[in-house]
Amino acid sequence: xxxxxxxxxxxxxxxxxxxxxxxxxxxxxxxxxxxxxxxxxxxxxxxxxxxxxxxxxxxxxxxxxxxxxxxxxxxxxxxxxxxxxxxxxxxxxxxxxxxxxxxxxxxxxxxxxxxxxxxxxxxxxxxxxxxxxxxxxxxxxxxxxxxxxxxxxxxxxxxxxxxxxxxxxxxxxxxxxxxxxxxxxxxxxxxxxxxxxxxxxxxxxxxxxxxxxxxxxxxxxxxxxxxxxxxxxxxxxx
Numbered sequence: 001x002x003x004x005x006x007x008x009x010x011x012x013x014x015x016x017x018x019x020x021x022x023x024x025x026x027x028x029x030x031x032x033x034x035x036x037x038x039x040x041x042x043x044x045x046x047x048x049x050x051x052x053x054x055x056x057x058x059x060x061x062x063x064x065x066x067x068x069x070x071x072x073x074x075x076x077x078x079x080x081x082x083x084x085x086x087x088x089x090x091x092x093x094x095x096x097x098x099x100x101x102x103x104x105x106x107x108x109x110x111x112x113x114x115x116x117x118x119x120x121x122x123x124x125x126x127x128x129x130x131x132x133x134x135x136x137x138x139x140x141x142x143x144x145x146x147x148x149x150x151x152x153x154x155x156x157x158x159x160x161x162x163x164x165x166x167x168x169x170x171x172x173x174x175x176x177x178x179x180x181x182x183x184x185x186x187x188x189x190x191x192x193x194x195x196x197x198x199x200x201x202x203x204x205x206x207x208x209x210x211x212x213x214x215x216x217x218x219x220x221x222x223x224x225x226x227x228x229x230x231x232x233x234x235x236x237x238x
Contacts (some may be wrong), residue, residue, distance in 0.1 A: 129189040140198035143188040
């Protein structure tokens with residue numbers, strides 16, 4: 001009889017532990033789901049805001065374009081939020097896929113808008129389209145993303161747009177077709193010319209003519225600034 005009570009007591013303890021673990025697991029799952037939904041809601045709102053800003057920029061004048069046409073920063077913030085949602089719920093989550101499609105369409109819209117504005121205002125920004133995969137078939141894609149972040153830090157006026165090569169979106173399929181892109185990833189399209197494979201930052205700047213030109217212009221501007229500072233310092237001493 002004592003043994004029976006012992007077994008019953010052990011069973012109750014085990015059941016209590018199991019129930020507690022199940023409750024905690026469900027609680028954490030609900031909390032995680034709620035956080036994902038909050039991220040998705042914020043991302044949807046930000047996409048709407050950026051779409052509105054894009055429409056406003058289409059009406060702006062050339063004299064205000066340098067001050068107002070800065071959607072790339074907003075797109076970067078959206079990309080970060082989308083990455084968080086993707087990490088939280090997985091790349092194949094339907095809501096994440098829908099948001100990624102919205103975001104990709106916004107990027108393409110901004111890209112086309114800025115090309116039109118560039119022609120209208122006689123400016124010549126450097127456009128980079130970055131195609132990647134997160135299916136595990138592109139070991140260099142993450143490294144290439146880090147290189148592009150460093151590249152943008154060095155040249156803030158670059159306009160970089162990233163696209164999931166495998167995303168089921170006709171607009172991306174059309175982009176791939178326009179530039180004749182094959183499945184070798186990562187691939188960059190710089191001012192219309194494709195560059196396949198991973199390249200470190202220094203090699204990227206050296207081998208891509210548009211980036212080499214930016215580097216030369218940056219160094220020239222820095223040299224002129226140093227010369228002007230030296231001239232001012234000499235004048236002050238006199």
